[in-house]
Amino acid sequence: MSDFVLKRVVALLLPFVQMFGLYVIFHGHLSPGGSFSGGIIVGLGMIAFSLVFGLEKGSEKLTERTTTLIESFGTLWYGAMGLVGVLRGSSFLMNKGSGVPLGEPGKLYSGGLILLITLGVGLKVASTMVTLFNALMEEED
Amino acid sequence: MATAISENLPVLLVVMLLSTAYILPVLTRVRRFRLVEIFSILALCLTLVGGAYLAKEVLHNGSFHYQVGGWPAPWGIELVINSLTGLFLITIGFVTIPIMLYASADLVEEVGSRQRAIWFMTLFLLLTAALTGLAVTGDMFNVFVMVEVASIASVAIVSARNDAASVEATFKYLMLATIGSGFVMLGIGFLYILTGNLNMGFIQHELSTTWQNYPTALWMGMSFFMVGFGVKSALFPLHVWLPDAHSTAITPASAMLSSLAIKGYIIALLKVFYMAVGAQIILALPITNILLVLGMVAIIAGALFALAQDELKRRLAFSTVSQVGYIFLGIGLGTVQGLGGSLMHILSHAITKALLFLAAGSIVKYTGESKISEMAGVGYQMPVTVGVFTVGALSMVGIPLFSGFVSKWQLLLGSLQAGNYLAVLVLVLGSLLAAAYLLPVVKVAFFQKPEEKPLYGEAAYVQLVAMLFLAVLIILVGTFPGALLELAQQAARTLLGLEVLL
Amino acid sequence: MGDLINRILQNYPYIFALALFGIGTFTVLTHSNLLKKVIGINIMEGSTYLFFIAAGNIRGGVAPIKDMASQGEVIHVNPLPQALMLTGIVVSVSVTALSLALIMRLYKLYGTVDAREIHQIRNEVRASGNSN
Numbered sequence: 183m184s185d186f187v188l189k190r191v192v193a194l195l196l197p198f199v200q201m202f203g204l205y206v207i208f209h210g211h212l213s214p215g216g217s218f219s220g221g222i223i224v225g226l227g228m229i230a231f232s233l234v235f236g237l238e239k240g241s242e243k244l245t246e247r248t249t250t251l252i253e254s255f256g257t258l259w260y261g262a263m264g265l266v267g268v269l270r271g272s273s274f275l276m277n278k279g280s281g282v283p284l285g286e287p288g289k290l291y292s293g294g295l296i297l298l299i300t301l302g303v304g305l306k307v308a309s310t311m312v313t314l315f316n317a318l319m320e321e322e323d
Numbered sequence: 324m325a326t327a328i329s330e331n332l333p334v335l336l337v338v339m340l341l342s343t344a345y346i347l348p349v350l351t352r353v354r355r356f357r358l359v360e361i362f363s364i365l366a367l368c369l370t371l372v373g374g375a376y377l378a379k380e381v382l383h384n385g386s387f388h389y390q391v392g393g394w395p396a397p398w399g400i401e402l403v404i405n406s407l408t409g410l411f412l413i414t415i416g417f418v419t420i421p422i423m424l425y426a427s428a429d430l431v432e433e434v435g436s437r438q439r440a441i442w443f444m445t446l447f448l449l450l451t452a453a454l455t456g457l458a459v460t461g462d463m464f465n466v467f468v469m470v471e472v473a474s475i476a477s478v479a480i481v482s483a484r485n486d487a488a489s490v491e492a493t494f495k496y497l498m499l500a501t502i503g504s505g506f507v508m509l510g511i512g513f514l515y516i517l518t519g520n521l522n523m524g525f526i527q528h529e530l531s532t533t534w535q536n537y538p539t540a541l542w543m544g545m546s547f548f549m550v551g552f553g554v555k556s557a558l559f560p561l562h563v564w565l566p567d568a569h570s571t572a573i574t575p576a577s578a579m580l581s582s583l584a585i586k587g588y589i590i591a592l593l594k595v596f597y598m599a600v601g602a603q604i605i606l607a608l609p610i611t612n613i614l615l616v617l618g619m620v621a622i623i624a625g626a627l628f629a630l631a632q633d634e635l636k637r638r639l640a641f642s643t644v645s646q647v648g649y650i651f652l653g654i655g656l657g658t659v660q661g662l663g664g665s666l667m668h669i670l671s672h673a674i675t676k677a678l679l680f681l682a683a684g685s686i687v688k689y690t691g692e693s694k695i696s697e698m699a700g701v702g703y704q705m706p707v708t709v710g711v712f713t714v715g716a717l718s719m720v721g722i723p724l725f726s727g728f729v730s731k732w733q734l735l736l737g738s739l740q741a742g743n744y745l746a747v748l749v750l751v752l753g754s755l756l757a758a759a760y761l762l763p764v765v766k767v768a769f770f771q772k773p774e775e776k777p778l779y780g781e782a783a784y785v786q787l788v789a790m791l792f793l794a795v796l797i798i799l800v801g802t803f804p805g806a807l808l809e810l811a812q813q814a815a816r817t818l819l820g821l822e823v824l825l
Numbered sequence: 826m827g828d829l830i831n832r833i834l835q836n837y838p839y840i841f842a843l844a845l846f847g848i849g850t851f852t853v854l855t856h857s858n859l860l861k862k863v864i865g866i867n868i869m870e871g872s873t874y875l876f877f878i879a880a881g882n883i884r885g886g887v888a889p890i891k892d893m894a895s896q897g898e899v900i901h902v903n904p905l906p907q908a909l910m911l912t913g914i915v916v917s918v919s920v921t922a923l924s925l926a927l928i929m930r931l932y933k934l935y936g937t938v939d940a941r942e943i944h945q946i947r948n949e950v951r952a953s954g955n956s957n
Contacts, residue, residue, distance in 0.1 A: 214890055218915060250348050257345040261338045267393070268327055274334040276393040314922045318929065464909055471916045475923065482927065487934045487950075491943055494927045498853055501866050501920050508873045508913065509846065515906070516880045 185234075192234045199227040207304035211296040221307025228308070229315045237319055246316065249309040256306025263299045329376070333389050333402045333459040336373045336412070340366055340452035344445045351441055360427040363444050367423055370455065371416025378409025378810055386817065388461065396522050403461030403523065403598065406814035407666070410807070411458040411590050414670045417796060418582050418677045419451050425681050425789040426575035428782075429688075433573050434483045443483045447579065450476035454587040463511050463521040463599060466591050470507060474500040474555065477584045480576040481568045492567035499554055499564045506551030513544030514599065523599040534604050545600070545610055552592040556585040558651060559621030562644045566628075569640040574684025577636065581643045582677040586669050589650055597818035606657055615655025619749045621648025626756035633694045635683045638760055639676070642719065645753060646672045649734060652746060656737050662815035664733030667808060671726035671800060675718045678793040679761075682712035685782040685790075686768075695764050700773030702765075705781050709768045711794040716761035718797045721754045726800035729808065838879035845872035857940040859928045863921060870917040874910045881906030 200223075207220030232240025267276035277294040291297065328335060343366040350359050381387075386405035390396070423444075430440045453473035460466055478500055482493035515521060517540060518529035534541055550561070557565040565585075569577045596605050605611060625645030632638040650672070653665025685708045687693050690701055702709040718725035721732075731754065738746035781787065800807060833840065849872060852865025881903035889904035928938055935943045 214888075216911070218911060250351075254345040254349050258342055261342045264334075264338060268331045268335070271327060273389070273393045274331055274338070274391055314926075318922070318926055464912070468912060468916075475916075475919060479923065482930075485930065488947070490927060490930050490934060491947060494859065494924065494931060497920070497924055497927065498862055498866065502850055502853060502869065504916070505846065505850070505869045505873055509843075509876060512873065512876045512880060515877070521905075 188234050192230055196227055196231060199230070200224055203227060203304075203308070207300060208297070210300045210304075217300040217303035218307055221304040222311060224304065224308040225311030225315075228312050232312075232315065232319075237316070241316065244312060246313070249313045249316075252305050252309040253313065256302045256304075256309070259302030259305075260299055263295050263302065266295060331389070332373055332377060333404050333408075334391060336370055337452050337456045337459065339369060340448055340455060344448035344452060347441050347445045347448070351438055356431065356437060356440075357427075359441065359444070360423070360430075363448060364420060364423050364427070366448065367416065367419045367451065370412065370451065371420060374409065374412025374416050377404055378406070378413055380404075381406050381409045382806070382810055382813065389459075397520060397525055400465055401461045401522055401524070402459045404459055405817050406810050407590065407593065407818065408458045410666055410670060410810050410814055411586070412455065413807070413810075414586070414673050415451060415454055415458070415583060417670070418673050419447075419579070421789040421792045422575050422578050422677060422681070423447065424792075425578075425786045428785040430575070435485070439483065439485075443480060443573075443576075446476045446480045446483075447575075450480065450579065450584060454583060457587050457591050457594075460594075461523050461598070463514060463523065463526070463595070466594065467504075467508060467511055470555070470588065470591055471504055473584060473587055474504060477580050481572040481580070483573050483576055486571075488567075489571040489573075492564075492571045496564045496568040499561075503551045503554035506547045506554070508551075510544050510547035510551060510595070513540060513547065517541065517544070523594065526599045527601040530604060531601055538608070541600075541604070542608060545596075545605075545608065548592065548595050549610070549613070552588045552595075553617075556588040556592070557644055557647055558617055559624055559644060559648060560617075562621075562625070562647075565644060566637055566640040569643065570634065570636040574681060574688070577640070577684070578677045578680035581640065581680055582673040582675075585643070585647060586650075586673060589647075589654075589669065593654065593818060597820075602818065602820040611655045611657040613655075614651045615743075615746070618648045618650070618652030618655050619746060621645065621651065622749055622753040623648075623756070626753055626760060629760040630756065633696055635687060635693060635695050635698070635764065636680070638695065638764075639679055639683055642679075642757065642760065643676060645757070646676070646719070649731070649750070649753065652750070653734050653737060656734075656741050656743065656746070657819075658737055658741055659812060659815045659819060659821065660733060660740050661737030662818060663808075663812040664730055664735075664737050666811040666814050667733055667804070668730035670807065670811070671718065671730045671797075674793055674796050674800070675715050675725075675727055678711060678715040678790060678797065679719065681786070681790050681793070682708050682715060685786060686712070689779045689782060691779075695767060698764070698767050699771035700768070702769035703773075704779055707787050708782050708790065709765065711790045712768075713765045714794040714797055716765055718801065719761055720758045724798065724801045726797045726804070728801055729804040733808075733811075838875060838882075842872045842876035842879065845869075845875065848872075857942075859924075859931065859938045859940055862940070863924050863928070866924070867917065867921060870913065870920075874913060877906040877910050877913070 203220050203223030205220070206215040206223060207217055209215035210217050210220060228240065228244060231243065264275040268274055277296065343363060347359060347363065353359060381404060386403065388396070389402040389404065391400045391402065393399070430443060431437050434440050434443055450473055453469045453476060456469040457466065457473065460469060478493055478497045481496055482489050514526055517537060518526045520526050520529060554561045569581050572580065596610070622645050625641055625648055629638050629641035629645060632641060646668070649668050650665045653661045653668060656662070686698065686701055686705065689705065690698065692698055714725065718727035721727045731750065735747060735750055738750060846869055849865045849869025852868060853862050856862055856865065883900055883902050886900040886902035889901040889907070892899070931943060932938055935946055937943060
């Protein structure tokens with residue numbers, strides 16, 4: 183595809199799309215939003231890039247190796263955050279018992295471990311979307 | 324540290340398996356592939372040890388609950404660890420370790436590339452993790468999530484080789500499994516609407532007082548569960564996906580699916596019926612009668628279909644349909660003896676069918692023949708493989724001193740106690756038919772001379788170790804079933820509400 | 826009779842959901858085009874979302890978001906089924922992706938996306954004794 187308009191528009195919009203995705207991820211724990219929907223938006227930004235600029239350029243920016251690493255990292259990160267509670271002598275995924283402050287209504291960065299978990303899940307979802315897209319596209323040729 | 328581990332063991336087992344599954348893809352560039360295999364086998368061994376520890380705890384101190392995130396029951400997700408959990412965790416450990424060991428010998432060669440091999444192991448561990456999750460969970464929606472993870476993982480490992488036959492079987496399996504999930508989800512929806520709870524204990528508490536007000540809705544919910552889990556666990560009229568999927572997958576995958584994956588859904592069904600809805604209501608609605616009839620039909624029909632197959636792996640796949648019928652028959656009896664027998668059969672069929680599939684896979688691979696009629700004289704070339712196949716066949720028929728006998732004897736006693744002579748007849752007939760479809764394989768392999776001089780030898784050393792491990796296990800369980808049988812009967816008592824859930 | 830109609834009118838979302846579920850299942854089981862099967866799967870999963878969301882709905886309730894500015898009593902709908910359905914959506918996304926990948930693979934192997942034709946080709950291959 184060599185459409186000038188398409189390329190310009192995607193190049194212009196991409197930062198905003200990614201920003202919006204991150205916004206949704208970061209607001210997931212105490213307000214409307216969430217890691218899954220945010221991660222999908224971030225992933226879709228990357229998919230749009232691959233669609234317009236070509237699969238090769240897309241996978242140059244984000245190699246298969248990187249997406250695999252991020253995917254594994256996201257899952258392991260979730261497990262590690264859960265283990266914080268166990269190591270602090272309370273139960274798995276526990277927030278209060280592991281000594282982190284609880285969330286306060288209206289304050290964004292106050293949800294204890296949940297924000298960190300949300301970040302991990304968002305990364306995982308974004309990279310999974312890219313992996314799925316690449317897997318479907320590569321089958322074609 | 325030690326107390327932290329033992330207190331959080333149920334959730335740690337699942338987390339450990341999931342983490343291992345996701346560490347593996349990172350290791351694609353490790354030079355020695357053996358390291359990856361040892362790593363995953365280690366994780367499975369830890370599962371067995373953890374499961375045995377939990378089983379011991381439950382056997383001595385009774386069931387206990389674990390609250391994820393420290394949130395008490397109606398709000399948080401609760402894990403319930405009882406004898407059913409212990410028994411299934413031990414089964415998982417017994418079966419997955421030898422299968423992984425067997426797979427490690429020629430996995431890369433079987434699936435094509437190292438990367439695919441690693442993906443296979445990841446999916447295998449994900450499936451194990453989901454089954455472990457099903458064993459420990461006490462929350463309806465958690466059941467749904469674990470069932471979905473197990474379904475997708477088991478669908479994906481069918482197509483590990485990615486050839487024409489297995490991809491077609493995979494697609495069929497995926498469609499039917501998803502329909503099954505839809506039914507399960509609607510069933511959960513019915514229970515949620517009726518009770519406003521997703522926690523099994525709370526659902527039971529709520530239903531026990533109010534269920535007579537809406538028997539129709541409850542019936543509908545239960546039938547959705549029955550169809551959903553019936554499709555997934557290949558109960559007879561709903562088994563159409565199984566023979567294709569299990570016979571075209573690579574050997575470790577078919578062994579895993581046939582021996583463990585379908586049992587996970589039966590465990591889930593038992594949890595829904597007896598832990599969420601409660602034995603009182605299930606026995607008052609005559610749901611168990613339906614399962615009893617379906618089980619009997621499955622035993623006979625599955626065995627007859629198996630007799631008609633000439634392809635070894637297809638015959639074993641239909642044999643699974645027949646053996647699932649035994650489990651449902653035991654559930655249908657609705658007595659401690661019957662349910663205990665069918666829980667025992669879950670274990671004994673798991674180890675037996677895993678052994679049969681592994682041995683059959685070796686025979687098919689090394690001789691290059693998939694048809695039984697062309698396997699003349701295989702026994703002379705592969706004495707150990709065919710020897711362990713014989714052990715598996717005898718156990719499946721239900722000869723004393725093999726594990727199959729223990730569970731079938733329990734089922735027989737249960738039917739006699741319930742005064743159901745038709746079930747007794749069907750059980751005996753099923754065993755005779757099992758002899759009719761499995762023993763000819765042994766006969767052809769040992770007592771017929773091959774036409775031309777064979778050019779193949781015994782299976783790989785590691786694979787023989789894996790199969791011998793299972794064969795020894797079958798004989799051990801068959802001769803000393805003591806603790807396991809006790810565990811199964813305690814689980815049956817707990818499920819039927821004769822032993823108070825703590 | 827009036828009672829029955831009243832009950833139907835009050836529970837219409839559930840009836841719609843079950844009807845949709847039937848349509849979806851029927852599509853999966855009867856259509857031989859693989860892509861239509863996937864569409865059927867999605868209709869079926871969609872009906873379960875409707876079922877759950879209807880279960881959590883309260884007439885006149887608002888989205889379960891705590892609004893610091895609003896005053897007085899506000900009725901929120903039940904957020905739990907909505908959270909559950911998010912999980913359901915994740916599952917159906919992965920099932921759809923997996924089935925589309927499988928369809929592409931099948932198309933490459935058999936040259937068609939029709940289940941009946943694929944089955945025919947399979948049987949011919951098996952009949953000719955070449956067990957692939």
